[in-house]
Amino acid sequence: MDGDKRRYGFWNPTPTRHTPLEDAQGLFASSMIAALGLALMSSAGLVASGTAGVAFILHYLTGVSFGLYYTVVNIPFYILALKRLGWAFTIKTVIAVSLTSLITEFQPHFVRIESIDPMWTAVLAGILLGFGLLGLYRHRASLGGVGVLAVYLQERFGIRAGLVQLAFDLFVLAAAFFVAAPFIVLCSVVGAVVLNLFLTINHRADRYIAM
Incomplete structure (x- = not known):
């Protein structure tokens, strides 16, 4: 019984590397989830x-x-990823960003939303994006940008990735006042808080040791 648990990763005290197939499904599934969150926000x-x-x-x-x-x-963040986090992380991040971009573009042809509440969408999309990013982080990838910087700072200095993203998001959401109504910006802030709290609570190296 204990042998089966160790074999399948339950209560395993040592890091277990993901296989290429596990990485592939992880990148695809996480990109799909993140793209759905982005599509909801766009709607x-x-x-x-x-x-x-x-x-x-x-x-x-x-x-x-x-x-x-x-x-x-x-693109500029790929350079940081390459210098600080290596080829494997950078390649998987480029794949994840490309997949998410493509799925986000094509998704409206398959999923059409006619009525949507901005505040509820902000919460739901924040959770979906949180799950997507968490899945990518656990397969040594990200959705690029600040995610690359966040992973690097957490691994190098122990600063929580969610807190790094939250700081950057405050600047982005301040700029949102130029393109959106105050209520929409407020909803966007709620979505950002939900996303980053989700990551801060769940993205911890001591809770997931696969590599």
């Missing part, structure tokens, strides 16, 4: 956190594809 006119929030603001201002902006805004 409600909300502004997301992190670099996604920057991409949303540029999208609302210009009408140019969110996915395109999201990909471009993340």
